[in-house]
Amino acid sequence: MINILFLFMCLVEGITGRIFDTMQSTLMEDLEIEKELKLINKAPVKTIYTKFGYILDCIDINNQPSLDHPLLKNHKLQKYPSFRTSKKTSSTKAILGIQKDECPIGTVPIKRTTKDDLIRGKSYFNNGLIDHMHGNHYAEVISGYFPYYNGVHGTSSIYNVSVTNDQSSCSVMYVRNGPDSTNYIGMGWHVAPELYNDYAPHVYIVWTNDNFNNTGCFNLLCMGFVLTTHVNYVGGRITDSSTYEGDIFKMTLSITQDLETKNWWLNMQDEMLGYFPASLFSDLNYAGEVGWGGRTSTSLSSPSPPMGSGVFPDNVYNHASYFTHVSFQINSTERLEPETYTVKTFNDKPDCFFAEYYGFLDEEFRYSLQFGGPGGNCGD
């Protein structure tokens, strides 16, 4: 194989140097990508072929790629958080549309990364679709009133928001060190065709320790997140979404720091997904801020996609996208519900998107907020 490639390269060089240069750089990239894929895709204990066409590998929990991260050299795998977790009340499987088949206990489900995924994942990062670059807009409720946040919770309604290939739109709940957001952990759902090659909402997680300058990524596209669940997979496609004035599909999300290990645990639908180890971060011994809301991204030339359900907050639960049951923790296992004076809203383009905090609504929704808007030409 190598010889044939080499011969081919020689022949091409004979024809034109410029083609050779591109050929060579493509080959180098190919080799780099193959090398990266080998590191990412470990030998599976079992393989599941999903109905969406991609493959899930069940990897031995002690052999998962994140444990190779240079910052996790002396890391001791934590299989359970030291805090108590609530009893499972709802089914994630329905939301994620997973078939009956699941990974054996002691293994973790990881979507097999294809060459195409990796290329798309990189371009997603490089195009700045990830964060804080051109065409990123925010409509969020932020709490920075207290000094030592160690948890954030909420229930998000899910929409199949309509975006084009070079746009993405998300609902996110996060913890971060402060407004500069150098250290950040987020989770939620988003529609991001460039990342998944489809038009559907997906569960996602994201992190960085330098405001996405050199570190961080979505899901498992880079090493970092340590999976503990054998049931759910990060990046999973959501099968049911809400409709305007129709049924609401939603999911509960939690980011909770284990006060003993300082690791940040992610929970979806009362199922622990796994954690971001404390040692990944440079400044997240506790969180300076937590937040809930929506974000949109687009490439330079495109208008902004809609956010949430595409309509502005109006306090009607099946109109605008919402977070209900929002709460946080402050250096404690106790969940506190945010009174209005402890939060602020951040709407960078109020004509396009808006977030509104309602405080306590009623027993059914508890403390809630709505966010969203139609998008359009919102500028940088």
Ligand SMILES: *[C@@H]1O[C@H](CO)[C@@H](O)[C@H](O)[C@H]1NC(C)=O
């Ligand atoms: C989401 O909406 C797109 C159109 O924007 C449609 O093609 C797609 O089938 C929908 N996906 C789901 C999962 O509802």
Ligand SMILES: *[C@@H]1O[C@H](CO)[C@@H](O)[C@H](O)[C@H]1NC(C)=O
């Ligand atoms: C981003 O990373 C580059 C290369 O590592 C570094 O030179 C630069 O100072 C960093 N920028 C910021 C804003 O951290």
Ligand SMILES: *[C@@H]1O[C@H](CO)[C@@H](O)[C@H](O)[C@H]1NC(C)=O
């Ligand atoms: C958090 O609480 C513990 C025990 O209650 C205390 O020892 C510690 O100093 C607190 N941490 C901060 C950052 O306040």
